Amino acid sequence: METTTEASVHYVTDRGASQFTVRVFSGGLLSAFGHSPTIAIRDFAGDAEVNPEHLEQSSLKLTIQAASLTVQDDISDKDRREIERTMQQEILETPGYPEIVYECSSVAASKTAEQQYSVTLNGDLTLHGVTRSQQVSARVTLDGTSLRAFGDFSLLQTDYDLKLASVAGGALKVKDELKFSFHILARKKE
Numbered sequence: 001m002e003t004t005t006e007a008s009v010h011y012v013t014d015r016g017a018s019q020f021t022v023r024v025f026s027g028g029l030l031s032a033f034g035h036s037p038t039i040a041i042r043d044f045a046g047d048a049e050v051n052p053e054h055l056e057q058s059s060l061k062l063t064i065q066a067a068s069l070t071v072q073d074d075i076s077d078k079d080r081r082e083i084e085r086t087m088q089q090e091i092l093e094t095p096g097y098p099e100i101v102y103e104c105s106s107v108a109a110s111k112t113a114e115q116q117y118s119v120t121l122n123g124d125l126t127l128h129g130v131t132r133s134q135q136v137s138a139r140v141t142l143d144g145t146s147l148r149a150f151g152d153f154s155l156l157q158t159d160y161d162l163k164l165a166s167v168a169g170g171a172l173k174v175k176d177e178l179k180f181s182f183h184i185l186a187r188k189k190e
Contacts, residue, residue: 007053011147011186013046013062018184020044020064021072025175037075037083043068048186052142055109055117064100066092091163092128101126102134109140116141119149127160138182145188152181 020041043065051057067088071080088094104123112118117140125134138151156176157164165174 008049008051008058010189011048011050012189013044014185014187015044018044018182020182020184021180022069023179023181025177025179026173038072039069039087040072041069046184046186048147050142050147055119056107058107060102060104060107060121060123062102066094066098066100086165091157091165097128099126102136104136112139115143125155125160127155128162130160132159147184147186147188149182149184149186152179154179 022039022041023036024039025036041064044062046060046062048060049058069084069087069092071083075083102123102125104121106122107119108122109117109119119138119140121136121138123134123136124131134153134155136151136153138149141148154177157174157178158176164176
């Protein structure tokens with residue numbers, strides 16, 4: 001990743017100390033009996049160039065390995081395997097679209113407390129071969145050696161040409177909206 005300015009600090013995500021999840025919601029006639037799974041994003045890497053004096057001059061690239069998405073909920077192994085197979089093969093089509101990429105080079109930020117900021121990232125999300133603008137709001141803490149970011153955002157699956165899963169002849173189906181939540185720790189790279 002290119003350095004944004006001389007004053008920028010390069011941060012790299014610490015995947016083991018971070019959490020990134022997707023919430024899927026069920027709908028249809030049988031939705032009261034359905035399952036709205038939480039999907040864990042297990043394999044992702046991010047690089048951020050952050051100018052602590054001028055956060056608007058910062059940039060970010062986050063890459064997710066689509067095949068790393070797994071069901072986080074306590075469900076039977078059979079249901080877990082079926083949900084993950086459907087997600088990987090029929091919805092995300094991971095062999096053809098192995099990566100999900102978010103690139104941001106436009107940041108709006110305001111300081112909320114010492115070393116704490118409210119930020120809005122305006123970037124492009126590439127998912128399932130489709131690239132669209134995606135705004136992400138977060139609370140960010142910078143302490144000189146690490147960056148912590150917390151937030152959530154939503155997107156519509158149909159905006160990315162993703163098939164909406166359904167079972168029982170459509171009586172139980174997945175809603176279009178997905179809700180992503182993240183708590184990311186990134187460490188300063190020397």
